[in-house]
């Protein structure tokens with residue numbers, strides 16, 4: 586029997602990966618994307634994302650370990666940079682890092698404790714004052730190049746891409762699905778919703794918050810100096826946890842941002858405005874902790890997060906509708922893996938991971 590035809594709603598990272606994997610497996614695929622094939626209005630644009638194994642939950646460490654070889658594989662088959670192994674550090678008070686080490690122990694992931702002196706000698710651009718947990722397999726993925734490659738490969742396998750096609754509604758029947766976009770109706774055997782923060786409107790999911798965050802790029806003082814990916818887990822003078830700072834080398838300099846914070850926005854009506862207070866906080870952080878960067882060179886940008894980092898992803902199928910959403914600020918490292926998980930659900934060859942089901946989210950939200 587021929588593989589079922591599939592409409593993919595949303596051509597960001599997850600939709601491009603799902604479309605690519607489905608098309609490779611022989612499904613007729615149609616992708617409907619409300620904006621351009623690549624655009625800066627969702628969560629998947631830019632030149633850098635951290636690919637790390639360090640999570641405080643062994644489940645996500647294992648998931649990241651499963652996803653990690655895909656990046657080497659994708660890089661091996663392409664000339665442009667999609668992934669660069671840099672190694673990664675988490676640093677800060679030892680008690681904040683212990684849960685990450687314990688989870689990596691439980692999952693069998695490689696890591697090493699370094700002293701602040703050892704870490705400073707390896708990466709002179711960062712200042713270390715407490716414990717340092719080093720993961721050699723971490724690195725940096727390049728979103729713009731990754732999406733371009735996935736979309737190119739999907740189209741080479743026959744996927745049809747319809748940019749500037751905003752889906753208004755999805756109807757399922759015993760015969761198939763019909764997807765309405767303005768005055769057009771597309772039909773197929775199944776539909777996949779990978780619409781990022783917009784997914785809940787289309788797939789009947791619990792409402793998701795859209796949060797505009799504002800990382801910035803800085804120019805390194807020494808262009809030859811090595812940079813790992815880093816997450817700085819911090820406390821204030823009273824021992825209360827502060828928002829983590831993160832950073833990573835990218836073709837545009839070194840990107841630095843804070844986890845948490847940001848402002849709630851309507852994803853269809855964003856102002857993309859830079860918040861001066863956050864700019865000042867980033868500059869102050871760089872001045873204090875990153876001697877290898879010039880704080881005066883700050884170049885801010887905005888991006889959209891969906892959901893909370895604490896929530897699990899949603900990758901589930903109900904009848905003819907498969908959804909992959911809720912990836913928040915840490916989904917990119919799983920992009921190739923999510924494409925395979927979606928394709929397995931569409932084919933009916935795998936059961937959804939229980940933590941990623943819609944019903945699991947309904948009981949926790």
Ligand SMILES: Cc1cc2nc3c(=O)[nH]c(=O)nc-3n(C[C@H](O)[C@H](O)[C@H](O)COP(=O)(O)OP(=O)(O)OC[C@H]3O[C@@H](n4cnc5c(N)ncnc54)[C@H](O)[C@@H]3O)c2cc1C
Nearest residue numbers: 595597598599619627628629635752781888912916917918
């Ligand atoms: C600043 C920032 C830093 C990040 N850093 C990291 C990191 O270091 N490591 C990491 O692993 N992850 C990171 N992430 C998270 C990661 O980038 C996201 O989880 C991932 O890109 C989400 O992809 P997506 O396809 O689900 O969503 P999106 O990229 O938003 O794609 C959804 C697509 O659906 C389209 N769409 C929506 N509604 C409709 C409709 N009705 N009709 C048609 N199309 C529609 C949208 O236009 C969009 O193109 C970061 C995210 C941000 C914003």
